[in-house]
Amino acid sequence: MQFFLLLALILLSAVAYYLGRKRALTVAGGQIRNLHSLPSFYGSYTALWCGLPALAVLALWAALQPDILTNLVVADLPTELRDLPPDQLNLVVNNLKNLVSGHFVSSTTDPAMQAAAERYQNLRLIGNAALWVVALSIAMGGIAYAWRRIAPTLRARNSVESVVTIFLIASSTVAIFTTIGIILSVVFESLLFFRQVPVSEFLFGLQWSPQTALRADQIGSSGAFGAVPLFGGTLLISGIAMLVAVPIGLMSALYLSEYATPKFRAFAKPALEILAGIPTVVYGFFAALTVAPLIREIGTALGLHVASESALAAGLVMGIMIIPFVSSLSDDVINAVPQSMRDGSYALGATKSETITRVLLPAALPGIVGSILLAVSRAIGETMIVVMAAGLSANLTANPLEAVTTVTVQIVTLLTGDQEFDSPKTLAAFALGLVLFVVTLILNIIALRVVRKYREQYE
Amino acid sequence: MSTTVLETQTALDQALQASTAPRHKSSVEVTDYNNRQTVGKITVDNPKMVCRDVDVFYGAKQAIKKVGLDIGANEVIAFIGPSGCGKSTFLRCLNRMNDTIASCRVTGQIMLDNEDIYAKEIDVVQLRARVGMVFQKPNPFPKSIYENIAYGPRIHGMVNTKAELDELVHDSLERAGLIKEVEKRMQEPGTSLSGGQQQRLCIARAIAVNPEVILMDEPCSALDPIATAKIEELIDELRENYTIVIVTHSMQQAARVSQRTAYFHLGDLIEIGDTDQIFTNPRHKLTEDYITGRFG
Numbered sequence: 001m002q003f004f005l006l007l008a009l010i011l012l013s014a015v016a017y018y019l020g021r022k023r024a025l026t027v028a029g030g031q032i033r034n035l036h037s038l039p040s041f042y043g044s045y046t047a048l049w050c051g052l053p054a055l056a057v058l059a060l061w062a063a064l065q066p067d068i069l070t071n072l073v074v075a076d077l078p079t080e081l082r083d084l085p086p087d088q089l090n091l092v093v094n095n096l097k098n099l100v101s102g103h104f105v106s107s108t109t110d111p112a113m114q115a116a117a118e119r120y121q122n123l124r125l126i127g128n129a130a131l132w133v134v135a136l137s138i139a140m141g142g143i144a145y146a147w148r149r150i151a152p153t154l155r156a157r158n159s160v161e162s163v164v165t166i167f168l169i170a171s172s173t174v175a176i177f178t179t180i181g182i183i184l185s186v187v188f189e190s191l192l193f194f195r196q197v198p199v200s201e202f203l204f205g206l207q208w209s210p211q212t213a214l215r216a217d218q219i220g221s222s223g224a225f226g227a228v229p230l231f232g233g234t235l236l237i238s239g240i241a242m243l244v245a246v247p248i249g250l251m252s253a254l255y256l257s258e259y260a261t262p263k264f265r266a267f268a269k270p271a272l273e274i275l276a277g278i279p280t281v282v283y284g285f286f287a288a289l290t291v292a293p294l295i296r297e298i299g300t301a302l303g304l305h306v307a308s309e310s311a312l313a314a315g316l317v318m319g320i321m322i323i324p325f326v327s328s329l330s331d332d333v334i335n336a337v338p339q340s341m342r343d344g345s346y347a348l349g350a351t352k353s354e355t356i357t358r359v360l361l362p363a364a365l366p367g368i369v370g371s372i373l374l375a376v377s378r379a380i381g382e383t384m385i386v387v388m389a390a391g392l393s394a395n396l397t398a399n400p401l402e403a404v405t406t407v408t409v410q411i412v413t414l415l416t417g418d419q420e421f422d423s424p425k426t427l428a429a430f431a432l433g434l435v436l437f438v439v440t441l442i443l444n445i446i447a448l449r450v451v452r453k454y455r456e457q458y459e
Numbered sequence: 460m461s462t463t464v465l466e467t468q469t470a471l472d473q474a475l476q477a478s479t480a481p482r483h484k485s486s487v488e489v490t491d492y493n494n495r496q497t498v499g500k501i502t503v504d505n506p507k508m509v510c511r512d513v514d515v516f517y518g519a520k521q522a523i524k525k526v527g528l529d530i531g532a533n534e535v536i537a538f539i540g541p542s543g544c545g546k547s548t549f550l551r552c553l554n555r556m557n558d559t560i561a562s563c564r565v566t567g568q569i570m571l572d573n574e575d576i577y578a579k580e581i582d583v584v585q586l587r588a589r590v591g592m593v594f595q596k597p598n599p600f601p602k603s604i605y606e607n608i609a610y611g612p613r614i615h616g617m618v619n620t621k622a623e624l625d626e627l628v629h630d631s632l633e634r635a636g637l638i639k640e641v642e643k644r645m646q647e648p649g650t651s652l653s654g655g656q657q658q659r660l661c662i663a664r665a666i667a668v669n670p671e672v673i674l675m676d677e678p679c680s681a682l683d684p685i686a687t688a689k690i691e692e693l694i695d696e697l698r699e700n701y702t703i704v705i706v707t708h709s710m711q712q713a714a715r716v717s718q719r720t721a722y723f724h725l726g727d728l729i730e731i732g733d734t735d736q737i738f739t740n741p742r743h744k745l746t747e748d749y750i751t752g753r754f755g
Contacts, residue, residue, distance in 0.1 A: 340598035348611040349588030363601045
């Protein structure tokens with residue numbers, strides 16, 4: 001119903017556009033030069049006056065309609081129903097709504113409810129009809145208003161542009177407000193968690209065992225929330241990943257930007273970037289089914305004890321995954337070093353390798369550091385590979401051959417399955433998320449700072 | 460299709476030759492090539508570099524056509540000509556900077572002290588240590604002033620101790636006339652200097668590796684008149700110890716700093732001779748048009 005109204009408004013706006021455009025040409029006597037703005041701006045001006053107010057009314061109605069209707073209907077319910085305590089009344093209203101939409105109803109329908117449902121439906125029909133009338137007349141009114149205002153001196157372009165600016169501002173704030181919302185929700189849940197588990201125990205405790213007892217006599221539910229083993233595991237796996245990704249990524253960046261022929265570069269760079277597009281689940285398969293057993297076999301052949309799910313396997317595969325981050329960004333920053341630096345170095349009789357190590361890398365270093373830090377945040381936040389290849393046991397160890405677990409993996413395990421939302425076990429996930437967020441935020445800020453500084457280097 | 464283009468090209472060349480034929484004077488030396496001539500004496504008595512029949516191609520496009528000239532020891536020779544005439548391209552051939560451009564191909568002979576610099580056994584790294592270069596836009600490395608100068612001597616292993624290096628850096632800056640301005644700020648970034656100072660820093664950097672020839676590609680085009688005057692003065696002083704080849708768009712500059720001048724036009728070397736003669740008594744119509752401002 002409201003969908004068709006929306007469609008009608010859009011059509012009407014399109015008509016308004018042409019009307020406004022034609023009107024502008026008419027008042028200008030066919031001479032565009034007499035107008036303050038181009039005719040299309042007058043068209044847009046009219047269309048905006050037609051569409052925007054009507055859409056605002058539509059949005060308002062869509063937001064308020066259910067509440068208004070419910071209140072009206074509830075006010076007419078028999079007193080014995082109306083005077084119920086709030087939560088029971090809520091149940092009645094729910095029943096009512098189910099009845100209206102023709103769904104299954106939990107209690108047997110009594111006549112009072114039937115009558116209320118019919119009343120609700122009637123009200124809704126009236127409301128919708130009124131909405132059509134109101135919205136369309138507002139739209140028509142808008143067209144008429146704009147039509148009358150159109151004159152050669154009307155600054156249609158400025159009006160349209162300011163509306164566009166408002167749209168742009170609104171769009172750019174969507175992401176910001178969403179982020180703020182996410183942060184707030186995580187912070188509040190974390191505060192709930194820290195009310196049950198002290199911050200110091202969470203941050204410095206060496207024991208992670210989030211199983212809390214549901215019954216008093218339950219065995220094996222210690223409920224220890226020391227996050228150190230998780231952060232240790234994250235650090236270990238990220239460290240291994242960086243050990244793989246940074247040298248390989250840098251070397252390939254150097255090759256691509258300085259040695260490779262343009263033809264090879266045109267092929268190899270997109271190919272490397274495809275690596276970044278592979279879903280991490282697929283990397284997870286690869287880690288769990290190919291790399292982990294391989295490492296285990298090699299380890300056993302060397303007489304070492306290797307867990308079947310090892311930090312090494314997860315770290316290696318994660319390292320491969322983030323190679324493109326390092327190589328592609330580093331390649332860009334090395335390429336961004338002006339050719340004049342290379343020329344200057346070559347003109348002094350420097351070899352290619354001297355030029356790279358002594359001029360290009362130092363000049364590109366801040367950018368390279370930035371790319372590495374971005375890769376680190378990616379590694380820390382990575383979940384899927386670790387779930388599949390590194391296991392779930394929260395060992396506090398520096399031995400890459402043992403199974404470890406990471407912060408993100410624990411968040412996943414804490415929040416999957418049926419959970420009470422007020423148990424420390426569930427809330428712990430938010431606290432972990434908060435710490436993780438703060439860590440990656442700090443890394444990102446450092447990375448951005450470094451990258452910004454880099455921009456001022458050679459000019 | 461290609462034949463047509465070739466024929467058109469030849470026809471054009473002939474037309475050009477006919478319309479711009481040098482106004483011969485019996486005393487003028489003329490070097491003949493297939494379809495054009497260089498007016499003036501291309502040889503000198505004590506050449507540092509000798510170039511003969513140099514062709515440069517960018518892909519299929521020929522940027523330099525059969526250019527031959529000598530560069531005398533301890534002289535300043537200026538290359539002038541309208542934009543795109545190939546003078547910078549030719550300059551970059553002299554220390555093989557064109558090697559860094561993949562599509563560029565150089566044929567002919569360029570000799571430095573009787574050695575063909577394009578010969579297989581020549582190491583381009585050593586060549587560039589002997590033939591230094593200063594670029595159009597000052598391009599100090601994003602390092603300290605000291606490190607900018609120390610870079611060359613370090614990579615060539617010219618010094619053994621820190622004290623020697625300090626002395627070399629100091630000496631180079633002194634010879635580039637920059638020492639008074641930067642003595643107290645050796646550790647500041649080279650990019651913090653003004654444009655003219657940066658260019659003198661680049662000259663000092665080139666001098667530090669003790670080259671025999673210094674190529675300058677419009678070294679003053681990004682500078683104000685005062686900085687330009689300083690650099691011109693410096694070029695004059697440097698002539699004592701170095702051979703200098705300078706490409707410039709400023710005819711006054713060529714007249715002020717050089718002893719010989721070569722005029723390039725569309726990849727051809729049109730005229731070469733003593734600077735005084737070129738500017739007071741050009742023998743080729745194109746040269747005259749250019750220096751009197753009728754063309755270019």
